[in-house]
Amino acid sequence: MSLDGLQIGRPAETFGTTVRGAVMELLQQLGLTTIFGNPGSTELPMFRDLPDCFRYVLGLQESVVVAMADGFAQASGGAALVNLHSSAGVGHAMGNLFTAFRNGTPLVITAGQQARSMLPYAPFLHAERATELPRPFVKWAVEPARAQDVPQAIAQAYQVAMQAPRGPTFVSIPIDDWEQPARPVAVTRVSTRAAPDPAALAEAAATIAKASRVAIVAGTGVAANGARDGLLALVERLGAAVWIAPMAARNPFPEDHPLFCGFLPASREAIVQRLADADCILVLGAPVFTYHVEGSGPFVPPGAALIQIGDDPAQAARVPQGQGIVADLALALPALADLVPVRSREAAPSRGQAAAPTASMLTDALLMARLAALRPAGIAIIEEAPSTRGPMHDHLPMLAGDEFHTCASGGLGHGLPAAIGVALARPGEPVLCLLGDGSAMYAIQGIWCAAHYAADVRFVIVNNGGYAALDQFGALFGLKAVGSKMPGLDFVALAEAQGVPGECVSDPSDLDRALTALFAGAGPRLLEVIVTREGGDPHADDHALEEHRGEAL
Structure with a gap:
């Protein structure tokens, strides 16, 4: 049985009564047995007598480490564990840490720190203000006050990383903490999938029912929430045209579907132009909107209703007009489909057919x-x-x-x-x-x-x-x-x-x-x-x- 990627009911080995033993037991129960890292001196004690059930994946630079973990987490559907080397390693990793944050990838990142007794003297390789360095691209960061708090900090980091919207978390661990005595921590079963507010969903359905031409803009969140089937069912019910949101990092909708219209550019004026025929725009799993160049004018065609649904409250807060609903799309889309009328499929706006490339030159x-x-x-x-x-x-x-x-x-x-x-x-x-x-x-x-x-x-x-x-x-x-x-x-x-x-x-x-x-x-x-x-x-x-x-x- 699993709950948001957490393996429930699997017996864990007992690795001893040190901080290291408690952490290894916890990681095994969480299913975090693949460790992506590039180790340094301040991390070595973590891996003393590494149990055979763990796999260490070495990357030759910390940015490589974080990106491998990002791909692994996205493909597996759960969190991934990353181990970095103090400030220098975290600094190397920052570019891909930013990407993991924008990707909404759940990562539990640990980094070494010098021994607690040395910290007042600014020792070599210490991380000054360790929790501030990875911000703002982690959801939560901590350097535990006591060695005994390290296992609980990692447990909390996992839960926060897996909460919607998912993303990286960070724990700084002094080198001398690993050998300290500690008790195992319990694995808490936390459900993080938010169902939509029924009243808000009914309001959205009423807006859609009054519209003549609905356009759907689908983004990364559709894939991240495992909601592709729900989107396809809603599209078929509404007969609505589907666009892919600007800068979408996953494929939310099959691009060979007859109602697929293409990709929205990251420009305010161009988005309004593309959606000009719609009188109701439903944005799913994406912001409204991601722009790359400065623009002006309305955010949507004049007179068009705007509804945004996704699991990120910050995205909902930035909706410039209309209605924002915070919910897991795998739960929201089937519920919305039950509330909206069945429409006959209309011809999607012409996407245009790209000319077949010539075979005389390798382009x-x-x-x-x-x-x-x-x-x-x-x-x-x-x-x-x-x-x-x-x-x-x-x-x-x-x-x-x-x-x-x-x-x-x-x-x-x-x-x-x-x-x-x-x-x-x-x-x-x-x-x-x-x-x-x-x-x-x-x-x-x-x-x-x-x-x-x-x-x-x-x-x-x-x-x-x-x-x-x-x-x-x-x-x-x-x-x-x-x-x-x-x-x-x-x-x-x-x-x-x-x-x-x-x-x-x-x-x-x-x-x-x-x-x-x-x-x-x-x-x-x-x-x-x-x-x-x-x-x-x-x-x-x-x-x-x-x-x-x-x-x-």
């Missing part, structure tokens, strides 16, 4: 189209290729199931190690990691982890010679970006030096053969694809402009 659009044709059914895709996202939307649809993960924060260095975490959580299921060349270099040492742990990840590096998204964004300001070129990188050599076989392809006639070989057998494997925008996809720059500015093609 990122051609690569996406061939990946769509040759990928194994149901393979999970982890993406961090910003300049390729437009062609991916056009030519590589995400279908039913938990297929897609990306970075919700806009930072880089998450995708490569997150893909390894997803693979470790789903042994026997291959993973496709789609990276830009610039993105890959933020966490390239993660390839060693893929080799060392035999993670079945197929890495595809889209090599366009630099930070193409930066060049595209520079066009908005009428300037040429500086520092955007990255010549001379050899990703096959980088992969093979870390134990992962690789191949490079630059001729479009070789692409299908290379992709077929990539997906054959077991991974990890890497394919570097040299793509060009010169004379290739005529909309390569337009996609970036639409993503960042929202102008129609």
Whole structure:
């Protein structure tokens, strides 16, 4: 039996009466037996005589560690345990800690601290104001007042991480606490799924019933709450058009569904333009709205009703008008479907059909189209290729199931190690990691982890010679970006030096053969694809402009 990822009723081993023994017993009961870390001197006592039921997953830099744990937690549906090294390690991890926070990923993060008796003298490697460093990107942070409080602090960190909206928590632990005497702590069974307020849901249903044209905007929270089936049933009942929210980090809705309309750009004016035909807008599992550029004017089309439902009270508080409802979508959507009238399906607004890419030149659009044709059914895709996202939307649809993960924060260095975490959580299921060349270099040492742990990840590096998204964004300001070129990188050599076989392809006639070989057998494997925008996809720059500015093609 499980409750929000907690394994209930499983007997735990007894590891002794020290802080370490009590913590290990607690972690086993919580199911946190995979530890992602990069250990330092202040963490070593935690792992003295590490029990055989635990697995330690080493990352070669702390940002890699956190991103692997992020992917693992998302794929497993529970929390993941991370161990970092004092201030320096937490500092290295901050970029991907920010991403985990924006992803809503439940992580229990522990970090070492120098011995308590040394702290008044500012010793080497101590963490000054340890709980302040990871803020504001953790939900809760503590350095326990006594060694005996460490097990209870970790128990509380787990419960807070798993509470909606989920996210990281942090516990700083002095090095000398582990050997101190302590008693085991009880595992509290906490239900964190909030049902919707019936009166608020009835009000929302009445608003929807009066509307003529309902548009649904679906975001990451649909997937995080396990509510895809509920969304699909509601859409079918309402016959409503479905858009994916700006910067959504998961796939909430099948992109081959006849009512799927496309992706909203992160621009206020463009969102209003896309939703202009709707007189009721229902936002599910997403903010209203995420913007990337400054805008003005109304937040929704004039006269349109706005309803937002999600499990994050802060998102509800920021709803600029209309109604916000705080609830778990897996509970809210079936209840809402029971209250709204059945409507005949209307034709969804035309999304437009992207032109088939030419096979005469190897562009990122051609690569996406061939990946769509040759990928194994149901393979999970982890993406961090910003300049390729437009062609991916056009030519590589995400279908039913938990297929897609990306970075919700806009930072880089998450995708490569997150893909390894997803693979470790789903042994026997291959993973496709789609990276830009610039993105890959933020966490390239993660390839060693893929080799060392035999993670079945197929890495595809889209090599366009630099930070193409930066060049595209520079066009908005009428300037040429500086520092955007990255010549001379050899990703096959980088992969093979870390134990992962690789191949490079630059001729479009070789692409299908290379992709077929990539997906054959077991991974990890890497394919570097040299793509060009010169004379290739005529909309390569337009996609970036639409993503960042929202102008129609």
